[in-house]
Each structure stands twice: as C-alpha cells, then as structure tokens.
Amino acid sequence: MPYNTTQAEGGCAVENAKMPAGYARVDNARILVVDDDREIAMAIEKLLAREGYEVIKAYDGMQALEALAGNQVHLILLDIMMPKLDGLSATMKIRESRNIPIIIISAKSEDSDKILGLSMGADDYVTKPFNPQELVARVKSQLRRYMHLGDIANGPKSASVLRTGGLCLDTEAKQLTVDGEPVKLTAKEYKILELLMSNPGVVFSAEQIYEAVWKEVPYSVENTVMVHIRRIREKIEINPKEPKYLKVVWGIGYKIEKI
Amino acid sequence: MPYNTTQAEGGCAVENAKMPAGYARVDNARILVVDDDREIAMAIEKLLAREGYEVIKAYDGMQALEALAGNQVHLILLDIMMPKLDGLSATMKIRESRNIPIIIISAKSEDSDKILGLSMGADDYVTKPFNPQELVARVKSQLRRYMHLGDIANGPKSASVLRTGGLCLDTEAKQLTVDGEPVKLTAKEYKILELLMSNPGVVFSAEQIYEAVWKEVPYSVENTVMVHIRRIREKIEINPKEPKYLKVVWGIGYKIEKI
DNA sequence: GGAATTCTTAAAAATATCTTAACTTTGCGG
C-alpha cells in the first residue's frame, strides 16, 4: 500500500505558516456591547472576554456613539429594546459609514414587526434567551465574514472572492465557479465551503464544521457533515475519489488545500 | 469522531510526559449536579453514571460550594431555579476563579430575561424537559471544549510550525514536509511525531509515547510503538537504517535530533 | 397545497490504519 501519497504543495515557509491574517482578528477583536441592563451587559462581557475578545460596554445610544468615536470597534452587539431608542438609530447611522458588523439581540416576546424593521440594518440577530455558545458562534461568524470582506479596518482590503486553484468563491454574489464554470451550491454547502476556503490549509473537524455552520452544539453522530462534504466534492472535484481541493486528514478533519 | 485531535496536546514536556490532566476527562470526569429536586438529581446522576462519569450531587447552593471545595470537579450541571438562589451566584463566583464549565438547566416556562442574565456566566444551557442524549452530548462537548482550552492554557502555546533540519511539521494544517516535499501521516504517526518534535532532543520511552498518544496505560505492547516509529522513519528518513532525525537511545527510548 | 429541492439519518460498502505475533538483525559481553 503506497504510504507516500503526496499532498499538494503545502507551504511550510515559517512566516506564512501562521494563521491567515483574518483569523487572528476573529479571535482577537474589539466588541462593543450595548445594553441598558448592566447585569446582562456584564454577563456578555464576561462571556466574550473568556473567548479572548476585548469588550467595551455602553448602556445607551449616546454612550455607544462615543465609544465608537473613541475606539476602533470590530463588531457591535446591540440590545434592541433600550429605553432611549434614538441611540439605536444613531448607531445604525454610524454603521452606514463604518460598515461594522452588527448583531441585534431581542427577546422573543417583543413585537416581531418592529424587530424586523430594526434588524434590517443588522447582519444577524439572536433572540433571548440564547445559548451562550451560539452567541459566540455568531460573533465569530460575523467577524469572519467581515474579515474577508476586508471591511474591518486594518488589514489590506482583501478581495471578496476566495480563490484556491481553479476554485473561485464569490462571497458577495454567493457564487462558486470551478475552472470558470459556475456551479450551484446549496446553503449548507456554501457555508461549509466558505468556512474552509476562508482558512485554506487549516483542518477543521466535522464537529467544528458543524458548530460553525449550524451554530448548534452537535449531538448525535455527525455523519451529516460528511454527507455534505461528499456532495461538495461531487461538485468541485474532477474525481471525488481523489480530491484535489477538499482533502481529508485522517482521524482529524477536512481542509481545503492551500494552492 | 471519537478522538478529535487538538495539536496542543503535544506541548507536554519531559516531566509531564504522561497525559495532561485534562485529557482523560472527557470520558472520565467528575460532575457536580446541583438540583433541589432530588428525584431529578438522581435521574441525572444515573444518566451520567451510565456514561462512565463520576457524579456528585448537591441540593442547594451551599452544598454545591462545599462539594466544590472538597472535590476536584470538572463540570457543573446547575438547575437555575433553586429555592436558595444565592447559592447560585456563589457558584458562579467559584467558577470565576476555577473556570469550570457550567451548564445551566432551566424550565422553558421561566422568565427568559432572568435566565439570560444568569446563564450568561455559563457555557451552555438546556431547557427542561430535555432529551437525555442531548444532555450527555452537551456535557461531552463542554468537557472537550475546556480540555482544549486547558491544554492551551497550561503549556505555552507552541509555534504552529515545528522545524528540525529538513523536517517541517505544520500543526495547523497537520501536514509534514520533508525537505519541502509534503508527506502524508496517519493520525497516530502525526501525534507521535508532534510529541517528539515539540520536544527536540528529549528522549521518550516507548511507554511514555504510548501513554501520551494513546491516552491509555500501556500493556506490554511496546512493539506497537516501534512499528509506528518504523513507519515514520520510512517516511522521513532517507535511509531508515541510519536515521538522521528519529534516533533511538539504547535502552531508553526515542527522540528527534535537535538540529 | 403540492412539487421540487435540500437536509438528515442510518446502514452498507470501501478503505485506511492499527495491532499482533513471528521472525530478523544488531550490539555487546563472555
């Protein structure tokens, strides 16, 4: 049995072996938490701090504005039902010029129409009560998204198109082309592929993929992920049996080959 | 996936060549169940015991504190609505210093805002009535998560690329290159090599290697390790008979030459 | 409300990996 099957070029040059620039930011961002209930704000702060994020708190719209003016913020977590609602719209306005990811927090009991309207300007929203892990997952997801849109300050404005060899994933148009040929992806397929292509060369376990894409804690066997992987392979690989892009690392997980 | 490898495990140096404490924990943890309803506590205990966990019960906050003081606990399952609620916040405080995973259990009917506030300090929560399997899955997920964090916290975060002469092990992409040529490793091979390359020049006995990689007490199967060593040599050495990197120290063990 | 698409689940088939055990080589002291 040939043990020495070669994998495609994997950079081992020391300096680019570390995380893609964006990744560091996903784990290392400054987040503004806006909630009039100080206890909740504190709780969210702790949660995020534990994940390594730097947290700034604000208890109404005005404070939020100030915080935004004085700090470079990468993401905003916004409770929708604050007493001074005007602060909200002001924040929204800020976002229009700064294009920072905004995640709305709302209680399920609240008037859904209103939430809909307000959350239109946001990127995501969660309803109370929420699973702490889910909040973290969504925060990460948004940071990742904005990260490679290049809209969060710092980094060089990276293209909204992720490329690996003949694969070309337009994260704006949500469209994939393989060697120029457009290929249709389902929602889950897209998300999985985006996750992997955003971090070329990084191995994700089925569980990690599940958490990142489904935003749930995986329980019960995760064959689901594998089935999706297979379908993606069917679409992007010439020969799914011998994948060129979407590789498996035995006993560990999957990755998109760095090409 | 039974074992979802994290590369951090290799970080253990000479003196703790045996398992980092956290590792055995996923399948072998001590769990504190806090619920004022003794029947439910008992039921949860049985459920977890069946999975091989050691369970300690407490029926209010004070008892929980005592249990925490007297035992090494790896995870807490906490019913949120106990009569003596103060015990809860005390428990939360404990956690701040001990950083133990906490899973909140709450009834759906309970006030969601309150739950939110309280549960923010927690890592996950489930609502009653819950699926027993789901509870178990979440427990495992949390243990795994913390285990991972623990590993990172304990050892200094090692570089993501380990180099020794022409060997280059990318712990992120789980990929090895020998003089620039990518080489495929199996899961066990990878783990062994990572262990050795994380500690260049340090000699590990076959037993130590077995314990570190297999997470089991070796039972006179030293040959197994040797067979793996040989296969690794086959992949990384020009001439396996005269190894340049993976050396044997007679009567003691193996090491990766410091180059 | 029905058709089409997508997702999930479970189980089989296909592979890859691990372990075992018997055998071979090597180093070293007598």
Added chain:
DNA sequence: CCGCAAAGTTAAGATATTTTTAAGAATTCC
C-alpha cells in the same frame, strides 16, 4: 565465536474511519 537482549522488520488479520447510497423529513418555492 556464541548467545542474550534490545531493536527492527514484515505481513496478515482485526479495527476504525471514511465514503457511498438511499430513503424519508424537512424545507422552500411556486
């Protein structure tokens, strides 16, 4: 030179993991 002990080799059988299939649920789209 012989024999013991430690290390190395090999290959086949046992295990474990991944891939494939397919069918039923769930969802989405008219």
